[in-house]
Amino acid sequence: MENGLTLARFWRYSVAQPPTDPMPTFAVQQPRHPLEAPQPPDNIHLAAYKTETGVYDEMVDSRGRIRPHWQTFASYLEQCSKEDHDFRVKDVQRLLRDHGVTYNIYEDALGTSRPWSLDILPFIVSQEDFSQVQAGIDQRGRLLNAILLDLYGPQRLLKDGLLPPRLVHANPGYLRPVLGVNPPGGRFIFTMGCDLVRDASGRWQVLADRAQAPSGHGYALENRIIMADVHAEEFNASKIRRLASYYEMKREMLRSLAPRHRHGESGILMLTPGPYNETYFEHAFQARYLGFPLVEGADLTVRDRHLLLKTLEGLRRVDVAIRHVDDVYCDPLELQSESLLGTAGLLEAWRNGSIALANGLGSGLVETPALHPFMPGLCRHLLGEELLLPCVPTWWCGQRRELDMVLADPDRWVIKPAFIRGSRDPVFLSDLDAEQKKRMLETIQAAPHEWVAQEVLQLSTTPTWTGASLEARCLVWRAFAISQGEGFATMPGGLCRVSPEPKRWLVTMRSGGISKDTWVVGDGSPDPYYENLRRQQPVVIRPARPPSGVPSRVADHLFWLGRYAERLEAAVRVLRSVMQRLSGERSQMHSHEVHGCIALMTHLGLIPEENEGLLEQLPAIFRDARRQGSVPELLGRLRYNAAAARDRLSDDMWRLINRLDRDARLPAGPFSHSMAQGVLDTLILDLAAIAGMQQENMTRGHGWRFLELGRRMERADTVLGLVGKATLLSSEDDSLLTPLLEICDSTMTYRRLHFARPTLVPVLDLLLLNEINPRSVMHQFQILAKQASQLPVAHGIDLTTTPRMQIGGLQSDLTAMNLDALSKSGAGIQASVSTFTHKLMADLERLSDTITEHYFSHASRKPS
């Protein structure tokens, strides 16, 4: 987990333009010739793109000429009208929405997700720039790894005077429990990120390193998928390097880390802090793309100093964990004890050499900005090479001379925390008033080793579409690399971020940064790695199927996804039946039915027992996510469970779930009955699509099985509850039976069988006993029985016995129900049916508990 894509607010126009100047220099937001009639088509003229003097622009050189590697794309831009751009912006937004790309899924369980922001213009990197950066990053990766090996090993760098000991000792990123660990293969770093900026002279410099759990890999790929789609022609025509082979290389690299080199990928998994994490989207996205299960710390356990995954089939050994969880949260036993994200004993398992961690624990130490000034010396000493990619000029205040320099001329500097990145926003000393500055300088002097000073840089700019024109925005390029042989291979692309406003310094993705796809120009030759892969791939017709490896927690979420999908459908159907009867010319006629429906709504928990009038509560049922049982509340739970099992759901399924979310929103303004009814109709179709997708498109594995079990149990429970309630009420008035059939979606079936007004006993038969009705309780029980017989067997222990017996009991109870005899018992029928449904519901509850206990909780099973 990384705390966001935090960037320095690094760039400013103070040199070229005083901050008080009210006129933005290059924001061309007004029509340039307001008096002239618009010229159709209103093409975007590159000549109107204004750059700042003295600033390096990525597209245009200092004499205003388009740089060679931009020329193909620039000529395409020239042909585009504003409408073309608008169209592409909409396209990008649609794709982002459909793909469900978000930056933080939930602030809280029911909160909203923040959509990812992607510019329609790519950032283009020339071949020369890329090969220079690639060499620099390869070296940097080797260097950072060597630093970690030394600092967690012999610490010669401290003993030989290459690093002041304080820089390590005072550093919270230095994890003492890691000292002395020999990571498998002598590697701490397998994937890394590097934030690069270009200064006014055109030279790339390193702003920050990401070494523990670099985020952005997944966003970079998602950005590419969308941009390659939106600019399909230009992309295919140009010689832009593809990303697929890089990810294939990443997958191979991770596979090769397995200490046991097993076949298949069952021993490799991706560790995430969970759906509440702001970059959870990309954890799930990458897990699916690479084909590794996505798990949380609680899915894992350590036994015998080995890491094991709790799956439905029992505990399974893990060889490689790709972690998106920050160092200190990984192991509550040896690291931060309050952490709920980690697994106790993980560090010991790693120390034991039984797992590979990508990246190794403690890697956060080299993210320390205080290391920057020492990099050239460390590089010479450890690698015997000159540092290829310089760092942004940085001074560590923990040294006397450097501190004095900062104090002597404060206005030159940006002050940042020396050790923990992102723990505090950078401070531009020149921005502070005298009093603030004095206080800041005192803070620095109180603990100088906790601060670094960096020079204020002018970052390069790149054209960005604002909706009206192209504007120059400053950029930071996060390049990624993975370990490859002895060195590191750089992704031919990366995640580029630009400032949200022209005169604003770069900020974080959190507060509204804009991302860009990064295009690296290639020579047009086919990717050798990709070609090889095609040639060498062995053909396996149907590989021997390993155990599914579905983590128990994921099965738990799928089970509840099924239950909430059904629960939401029941709520929507009952609401629809009520609302249809509230309005229109038949509303008078239906007052009895409405009365009955309200009782059913109370039963479903949509309205409280002591209801104060349905009409007043309707808006809240549609809009209030905090109200128990409301549509948005149920939807939030459905989404949460879907998100937590995201890597098990197909893209289409996810699109449907996103759509459900959108379709459930009533437009702002006063509550409209007709609009609300429209929403309900749409939701029923969306839910049917989800159910259809589940039946027709999901592999029949254990994941599917638990989704199905959840769905069937919930449906049986709902029908039993509604029937029990309606039967009791029908002693006075059987007008409730019509809406009951409607809610249970059995009106058509009833009509076809009976051609008459509904009466109690036939309705009971249809909803409870008639197995050809897919909504009947009997039908649900039959499916439950079939699925229970195929539940997983863990370590040869047949756990299916109890649930199978329980379902058998439910089935025989229901079969034994004699409606004939009951109908002759006269008035007693209501009470008997109600007692009976209650008993079955209680038995279902027990079945649910059994499944939870057997498959989700993992009490004390022996590992394989």
Added chain:
Amino acid sequence: MRYQITHRTTYSYESPVTVGHYIARLEPRALPFQECPWHEITIRPTPMQRAERADSFGNTCVYFEIEGSHQKLEVIARSLVEVATAPIFDPGETPAWESVRDACRADLSSAATLAGELVFASPLIPVGSVFAEYARPSFPAQRPVLEGVCDLNRRIHEDFIFDPAATDFATPVEQVLKKRRGVCQDFAQVMIACLRSLGLPARYVSGYLETLPPPGQPKMIGADASHAWLSVYCGESAGWMDADPTNNVLPSNRHVTVAWGRDFSDVSPLRGVTIGAGEQWLQVAVDVLPDGE
């Protein structure tokens, strides 16, 4: 002196624990004036896995896992320890405290800069001006460092009241300084915070005290449980010197050192993560008896 030490830790859990992972630091260290010829840890229920290693401060730590439902965990450490009397160091002979401070700050590595690891704030012990101000009267300019330490040791002993009800494991050090009450752990941590805030390296020491005093000597406080004191770096020749503010002594052959680190979190005798424990109760009993005399 030769001691037989028994340290019994018992955890009782409200509901059965299915899996527990633990780390114990219970083996007395080998030191120039201390030997541990025999040591044994008995764990009930029997762990399925046990691994021993030295941590980054050189303390022996034992990792173990317990699997299978249990509601009680018992860890009994038995040790035979021999402690010799260290030669008495004349506090007046130690270097001025400022020179020790400055040596620890140097960029080049030396014994002093490595000791400097213990000068920074740590998870449980902050540094700050309140601590520096409290310590200042003991450290006038150019005073020999150990003299200052002895004076601070005495002042904490006099200013603070031993009161087990006043604090618990989670009481912040600032609050202890304000309330002037606590137990040995609190006094050690306050004194460490004071020394570090002046720039002097100080480490937290956990260990034992002789349970029954020799005839004619008073029983020391903290003798029935594990005890805590601290150690200060006093320059190259004196090295690390122990101080026990709870008893206002410089420890000698009646203190047995088990482990040291930045603060309690580095030396906790038994740390564990359990699944399904509910509420838990801890019982600790320590016996330190002279051996064979």
